[in-house]
Amino acid sequence: MMSSFHQSSAESTHNWNPDSWRSRPALHQPEYRDVGRLSEVLDLLETLPPLVFPGEVDRLAVELADASKGSRFILHGGECVERFADCNEVTIANRIRILLQMSIILTHAARKPVVRIGRMAGQFFKPRSRETELLDGHEVPTYKGDAVHGFEATQREPDPSRLLQGYFRASATLNYVRAMIAGGFADLHHPDYWNLRDMEHASRYAEYQGIVERVQDAIHFMESFGGLDRGTVGGVNFFTSHEALHLAYEQSLTRRDGEKWYNLGAHMLWIGDRTRGLDGAHLEYLRGLSNPVGVKLGPDTDPDDLRDVCRRLNPTRKTGKVVCITRLGYREAAQRITPLVGAVQRDGMPVVWCCDPMHGNTVTTSAGHKTRSFDHIVSELRDTFAAHREAGTVLAGVHFEMTADPVTECIGGSIGLAEADLSRNYQSWCDPRLNYAQSLEVAFLIADHLRSR
Numbered sequence: 001m002m003s004s005f006h007q008s009s010a011e012s013t014h015n016w017n018p019d020s021w022r023s024r025p026a027l028h029q030p031e032y033r034d035v036g037r038l039s040e041v042l043d044l045l046e047t048l049p050p051l052v053f054p055g056e057v058d059r060l061a062v063e064l065a066d067a068s069k070g071s072r073f074i075l076h077g078g079e080c081v082e083r084f085a086d087c088n089e090v091t092i093a094n095r096i097r098i099l100l101q102m103s104i105i106l107t108h109a110a111r112k113p114v115v116r117i118g119r120m121a122g123q124f125f126k127p128r129s130r131e132t133e134l135l136d137g138h139e140v141p142t143y144k145g146d147a148v149h150g151f152e153a154t155q156r157e158p159d160p161s162r163l164l165q166g167y168f169r170a171s172a173t174l175n176y177v178r179a180m181i182a183g184g185f186a187d188l189h190h191p192d193y194w195n196l197r198d199m200e201h202a203s204r205y206a207e208y209q210g211i212v213e214r215v216q217d218a219i220h221f222m223e224s225f226g227g228l229d230r231g232t233v234g235g236v237n238f239f240t241s242h243e244a245l246h247l248a249y250e251q252s253l254t255r256r257d258g259e260k261w262y263n264l265g266a267h268m269l270w271i272g273d274r275t276r277g278l279d280g281a282h283l284e285y286l287r288g289l290s291n292p293v294g295v296k297l298g299p300d301t302d303p304d305d306l307r308d309v310c311r312r313l314n315p316t317r318k319t320g321k322v323v324c325i326t327r328l329g330y331r332e333a334a335q336r337i338t339p340l341v342g343a344v345q346r347d348g349m350p351v352v353w354c355c356d357p358m359h360g361n362t363v364t365t366s367a368g369h370k371t372r373s374f375d376h377i378v379s380e381l382r383d384t385f386a387a388h389r390e391a392g393t394v395l396a397g398v399h400f401e402m403t404a405d406p407v408t409e410c411i412g413g414s415i416g417l418a419e420a421d422l423s424r425n426y427q428s429w430c431d432p433r434l435n436y437a438q439s440l441e442v443a444f445l446i447a448d449h450l451r452s453r
């Protein structure tokens with residue numbers, strides 16, 4: 001354990017290179033039988049062009065630093081896991097649409113720009129707590145994501161070629177997102193983009209409708225003055241992120257730029273609650289990158305451990321480098337967040353605080369559906385806002401798993417989804433997501449908090 005600033009500072013990125021993680025224990029890595037094919041694939045990935053540019057990564061770091069001081073707000077969201085089949089026009093457009101709509105609601109309320117980060121274009125890997133699961137009555141290796149193996153029971157053998165397929169799908173997804181934004185998709189003043197029909201029975205429907213109208217008025221007003229081009233209203237800045245789980249894949253997308261190293265497969269990477277061990281390979285890999293790094297913090301996070309993780313990831317104490325994403329669960333968020341914030345504050349470590357109110361609130365129903373209660377999600381958010389306010393820190397953003405589709409995966413919200421409704425349209429391959437109406441509603445609720453701040 002490092003005990004002083006000087007030790008950690010001296011550590012810097014010394015003795016680091018893109019494969020130094022290989023000398024550490026690496027959890028949750030698939031085991032490939034065909035290692036020859038694996039190294040062929042990794043060699044090829046190293047020669048392919050990066051998906052993002054160092055200047056974009058640096059800009060994200062600056063925007064995150066702004067957010068940590070309260071002058072921007074971060075909306076980080078998307079799917080728990082991306083499927084290869086999601087790499088199509090409609091699905092990508094829907095994902096961008098919901099992120100844009102939520103961000104416009106937040107911008108309007110907070111009077112500050114929103115940093116949009118998608119969990120997309122590379123979120124193809126999942127850590128799983130068990131090695132096997134039941135599929136149609138058969139015990140099969142647990143599903144770990146489309147870039148590892150197929151979903152069908154007969155396809156669960158890890159296949160190195162899927163890493164390549166993942167790279168090309170991430171690249172096609174990001175290419176389409178960039179084209180949509182450059183081509184005017186972000187033009188949000190079409191009322192048909194604001195489909196509130198699902199929310200018609202919501203108690204605050206009229207109020208939400210009113211906010212949408214005011215947002216549209218504001219957009220028209222600014223445009224008629226010519227002070228704002230379409231791109232500014234929409235999404236010129238859009239960043240991608242995924243969990244840095246499969247380290248050989250991440251290493252193959254690591255590039256040098258002058259004195260710095262970047263992972264150019266995404267703008268931001270995060271490290272899971274299960275893989276952020278101080279001596280583990282994941283932390284070793286991430287500490288050498290110039291990318292902003294998210295750290296997921298579950299209810300068992302030890303405050304001293306968090307302090308040491310931050311020192312390791314951010315020895316030069318740059319603001320905008322480490323994003324601490326708390327996912328503590330609604331019952332414990334209020335009491336657990338204060339010691340975590342305290343440990344980092346006492347250490348003088350600049351940290352960007354985000355709240356993921358989804359992952360600490362997952363339960364399984366008696367019918368076997370994984371679900372989350374909208375009330376618990378909102379409750380964790382409310383307590384997290386309050387805890388930061390008390391500590392004098394800023395809650396810089398939120399992290400969601402959501403979809404623009406009318407799925408029935410999370411219960412509650414003013415659309416009144418009940419447990420019995422879950423089977424109606426449950427589509428998630430992994431965690432339950434907020435549907436379209438629930439996503440907009442949660443954005444309106446966060447907007448209330450930002451307005452009152």
Ligand SMILES: [Co+2]
Pocket residue numbers: 080081359401430431
């Ligand atoms: Co998830």
